[in-house]
Amino acid sequence: MRVTNSMIINNLMRNLNKNLNRMEKTQRSLSSGKKFVNPSDDPIGVSRSLRLNTEVATMNQYKRNADDVLSWLSTTEMAASNITEVLKRAKELTVQAASETNSIDERVSISKEIEELRNQLIQIGNTTYAGSYLFSGFKTDKPLLAKDGTYDLGDSTNILSSEEIIEVNIGVGDRIGENFVGQRLFGLYSVAADLDLKNAESIKQQQIITGSFLDLATNPIDTATSFDITYQGATTTINLPNVPYNDIADVEGDISAAIMASADLNGHVTVSVANNKIVFEADGEFSVQTGTAIGISDNKKSVSKVSSGDKSQMIAIFDQLLADLIADDTAGIGNALNRIENQFENVNAITAEIGVRMNRVELTSNRILDDTLNLKDLLSKNEDADIAEVVMNLKMEEYVYQASLSGGAKIIQPSLVDFLR
Amino acid sequence: MPTYGDPTGVVGTGVETYDIIRMRSSYLDTKYWGQNKTYQEWNVKQTQLENLEGLFNEPSDTGIRIVMDEFFTALEELSKQPGDSTCRVNVVEKANMLTTTINRNGHELVNSIRDVNFSIKNKVSQVNSLTEQIANLNKHIFSFELGGNKANDLRDQRTLLLDELSSIINITVIEMPGPNNNNYMDVKVGGITLIDHIHFNKLATEDETKEVSDLGGGKISKVVWEGLDNQEVNISSGELRGLLDVRDGNGEDYSYRGIPYYLNKLNEYVKGFTTAFNTQHKMGVDLQGDPGQNFFYEPGIPEVNCISFKVNSDIIADPTTIAASSQGNGESNNDNIKLLIALRENKGMFSSLIGTPDDFVKSILSALAVDSNQAKRMTTNAQALTDHIYNSRLSESGVSLDEEMTNMVKFQQAYNASARMVTTLDAILDTTVNRLGLVGR
Numbered sequence: 001m002r003v004t005n006s007m008i009i010n011n012l013m014r015n016l017n018k019n020l021n022r023m024e025k026t027q028r029s030l031s032s033g034k035k036f037v038n039p040s041d042d043p044i045g046v047s048r049s050l051r052l053n054t055e056v057a058t059m060n061q062y063k064r065n066a067d068d069v070l071s072w073l074s075t076t077e078m079a080a081s082n083i084t085e086v087l088k089r090a091k092e093l094t095v096q097a098a099s100e101t102n103s104i105d106e107r108v109s110i111s112k113e114i115e116e117l118r119n120q121l122i123q124i125g126n127t128t129y130a131g132s133y134l135f136s137g138f139k140t141d142k143p144l145l146a147k148d149g150t151y152d153l154g155d156s157t158n159i160l161s162s163e164e165i166i167e168v169n170i171g172v173g174d175r176i177g178e179n180f181v182g183q184r185l186f187g188l189y190s191v192a193a194d195l196d197l198k199n200a201e202s203i204k205q206q207q208i209i210t211g212s213f214l215d216l217a218t219n220p221i222d223t224a225t226s227f228d229i230t231y232q233g234a235t236t237t238i239n240l241p242n243v244p245y246n247d248i249a250d251v252e253g254d255i256s257a258a259i260m261a262s263a264d265l266n267g268h269v270t271v272s273v274a275n276n277k278i279v280f281e282a283d284g285e286f287s288v289q290t291g292t293a294i295g296i297s298d299n300k301k302s303v304s305k306v307s308s309g310d311k312s313q314m315i316a317i318f319d320q321l322l323a324d325l326i327a328d329d330t331a332g333i334g335n336a337l338n339r340i341e342n343q344f345e346n347v348n349a350i351t352a353e354i355g356v357r358m359n360r361v362e363l364t365s366n367r368i369l370d371d372t373l374n375l376k377d378l379l380s381k382n383e384d385a386d387i388a389e390v391v392m393n394l395k396m397e398e399y400v401y402q403a404s405l406s407g408g409a410k411i412i413q414p415s416l417v418d419f420l421r
Numbered sequence: 422m423p424t425y426g427d428p429t430g431v432v433g434t435g436v437e438t439y440d441i442i443r444m445r446s447s448y449l450d451t452k453y454w455g456q457n458k459t460y461q462e463w464n465v466k467q468t469q470l471e472n473l474e475g476l477f478n479e480p481s482d483t484g485i486r487i488v489m490d491e492f493f494t495a496l497e498e499l500s501k502q503p504g505d506s507t508c509r510v511n512v513v514e515k516a517n518m519l520t521t522t523i524n525r526n527g528h529e530l531v532n533s534i535r536d537v538n539f540s541i542k543n544k545v546s547q548v549n550s551l552t553e554q555i556a557n558l559n560k561h562i563f564s565f566e567l568g569g570n571k572a573n574d575l576r577d578q579r580t581l582l583l584d585e586l587s588s589i590i591n592i593t594v595i596e597m598p599g600p601n602n603n604n605y606m607d608v609k610v611g612g613i614t615l616i617d618h619i620h621f622n623k624l625a626t627e628d629e630t631k632e633v634s635d636l637g638g639g640k641i642s643k644v645v646w647e648g649l650d651n652q653e654v655n656i657s658s659g660e661l662r663g664l665l666d667v668r669d670g671n672g673e674d675y676s677y678r679g680i681p682y683y684l685n686k687l688n689e690y691v692k693g694f695t696t697a698f699n700t701q702h703k704m705g706v707d708l709q710g711d712p713g714q715n716f717f718y719e720p721g722i723p724e725v726n727c728i729s730f731k732v733n734s735d736i737i738a739d740p741t742t743i744a745a746s747s748q749g750n751g752e753s754n755n756d757n758i759k760l761l762i763a764l765r766e767n768k769g770m771f772s773s774l775i776g777t778p779d780d781f782v783k784s785i786l787s788a789l790a791v792d793s794n795q796a797k798r799m800t801t802n803a804q805a806l807t808d809h810i811y812n813s814r815l816s817e818s819g820v821s822l823d824e825e826m827t828n829m830v831k832f833q834q835a836y837n838a839s840a841r842m843v844t845t846l847d848a849i850l851d852t853t854v855n856r857l858g859l860v861g862r
Binding site: 001002003004005006007010011014038039040041042043044046047049050051053054057058061064065068130132136137138139140141142158159161164166167168169172173175178179383 | 470474477479480486489490494501502750759762763766779782783786787789791794797811812813815816817819820821822823
């Protein structure tokens with residue numbers, strides 16, 4: 001091939017340009033600290049970077065949510081432990097009042113303190129966190145209890161259902177309820193006999209087969225043919241004779257028939273369908289066999305409802321105690337001791353539940369931190385430039401560029417013209 | 422000094438020049454024109470796609486991803502305090518940010534189409550200007566060469582113009598002998614004659630009936646043969662093809678993924694998201710206990726698109742109308758907000774892709790990234806080939822200083838040698854005439 005000067009210069013220019021381009025790219029990645037700037041630099045890297053960034057943002061939000069739930073729960077825990085203190089003091093006073101040697105003055109001063117404790121309980125029931133009433137379910141702008149110990153809830157027609165749990169996302173599909181509805185602590189008083197019940201007993205129990213397990217279109221019940229319901233210690237096996245099911249109403253029908261046929265369950269446990277879920281309700285302690293095979297989750301909830309104007313059981317106990325103190329009804333005061341003890345147990349159980357929930361949130365919070373770190377690590381690996389490598393590359397590009405420049409200077413200058421004189 | 426092969430310039434030098442021939446290979450010229458058009462086509466696509474990348478501006482802190490993240494973050498905050506007016510205003514603000522970001526992208530895409538359309542019109546008039554110049558040169562060359570001379574300078578000019586024309590549009594150049602040993606030159610575009618010796622056809626742009634897009638922005642134009650029943654020009658490569666692909670390619674039926682593709686995708690995204698979000702929002706109830714309305718404005722016909730995408734003005738005016746709860750049983754009922762947040766994991770919103778809204782945005786950007794990457798690679802490859810041919814041309818017609826110097830030295834030496842020959846003859850004659858014998862002296 002015949003080589004001409006303009007060819008050489010052309011080639012030199014092109015190569016110089018190429019080198020300069022490469023150097024610019026390396027320099028850009030050094031100054032930005034990123035492997036890529038435009039999507040076309042690394043299509044896959046960019047789409048991964050988008051996903052990771054979104055995940056980091058979501059994780060940060062879950063962390064904030066978990067922290068908020070935690071402070072809400074710790075306020076709740078504080079309120080619960082205050083109730084415990086109140087009940088403890090009330091128990092001491094009641095023991096003192098129950099002894100027959102008290103003078104009328106002493107009984108009056110005891111009743112004054114009991115009254116104070118009663119009012120304190122109402123105050124605790126109306127505890128707020130950041131301006132929201134803790135125990136009022138969704139009605140966080142309405143106080144729970146009125147001064148007379150009835151449920152207030154702002155409006156005479158309002159109902160506080162135990163389903164009013166404010167759930168917050170702390171993970172994809174992972175939610176936690178941050179509040180406890182007031183009636184679980186303060187109970188519902190309707191007849192005199194209720195005074196001796198623990199709240200947990202007075203509240204109906206329910207279990208749910210959740211919709212996600214029971215999505216019959218994709219997950220028909222076709223593997224298990226039976227499961228167990230335990231009520232008051234007695235276990236009954238429920239058979240599912242028509243497996244696989246295509247309609248949730250058929251499942252309900254078969255379960256309902258089996259419950260009716262069982263002497264242990266009939267009249268105590270009922271089954272219904274709500275929102276594509278199978279819901280069990282019972283008037284006492286019961287459990288449904290859990291397991292993925294038949295898709296039953298152990299989602300235990302109380303279903304009781306209280307309405308505005310209903311009396312709180314706990315306050316009712318105090319009111320009864322006050323009346324007994326004033327009437328000097330020793331037997332009544334003696335009964336109060338047992339009643340307060342029942343309440344005490346209930347509050348303790350709930351305090352434990354709060355503790356467990358806080359524990360779970362803390363664990364989740366820690367896991368979120370770990371996940372965030374991992375994600376950031378991945379993100380960094382994906383898009384951050386390895387500075388050492390980039391600097392090395394840059395140096396190399398610089399050498400190449402300089403070499404091509406000096407080579408160019410030599411190429412352009414000499415030709416035979418320079419040597420023939 | 423113009424040397425049209427005219428021997429008059431060398432009169433009196435004792436040499437007769439019959440011809441001065443251009444050192445050119447018509448084979449290489451044809452190859453160059455063939456390759457150059459591909460190079461320019463991809464070059465245009467690369468530039469345009471780089472613009473689009475800048476327009477979507479990802480990865481960055483201002484793209485669709487971040488406003489989407491912030492919108493859902495605001496919803497999460499609201500889920501914790503559904504009764505709080507600050508949280509509600511925040512949701513509205515972030516929703517506004519989301520809509521304006523997408524609006525801006527939409528507007529810029531429409532503007533890009535308009536700009537490209539303008540470039541197409543420009544290129545067409547450039548083709549017409551080049552065509553006219555070439556036809557004119559043909560006339561000159563023909564009349565000049567009637568006398569048997571070679572119009573080398575004019576031919577050089579014509580080659581340069583053809584180079585230029587070949588970068589804009591796909592041309593085939595045929596030079597055929599005419600009468601009197603003269604040459605006629607034909608230039609064809611897609612089988613139809615652009616230049617026939619001294620005659621030429623013009624291209625024109627004709628406005629289509631449809632707008633830039635459904636979103637307004639003026640009419641787009643097609644490239645037609647002026648006068649030939651306004652038949653559409655068959656453009657297969659060159660800058661014009663690149664521009665047409667970028668302007669018209671909607672990615673359907675294996676067509677190129679140009680700006681309309683991204684516009685359609687953005688519209689589909691907005692439509693799917695708006696519908697899903699509004700449907701869920703309407704299932705809830707607001708702070709007053711009234712059923713939720715459309716969260717995003719839904720104009721009905723035509724369907725919502727990336728430019729009409731707006732937050733419902735009623736909700737902007739009164740954020741308490743955000744339907745956070747599932748039923749009116751208290752301000753902290755956040756059941757509907759939770760379901761709205763869950764939409765982010767919903768994979769069934771879009772007809773063309775099974776994936777979450779985030780996946781959809783990612784797929785748009787991936788398509789852009791891959792296409793832009795491909796355009797870059799194709800440009801580099803085509804450039805390498807074009808450069809190679811260009812080099813071969815230079816190898817053929819370029820001036821090598823070494824060669825010229827060597828020739829010069831060669832001819833100088835030859836001259837010296839002939840001079841020496843004269844001297845020698847002179848010496849011979851001298852000897853013969855003056856030294857041999859002295860008879861007659």
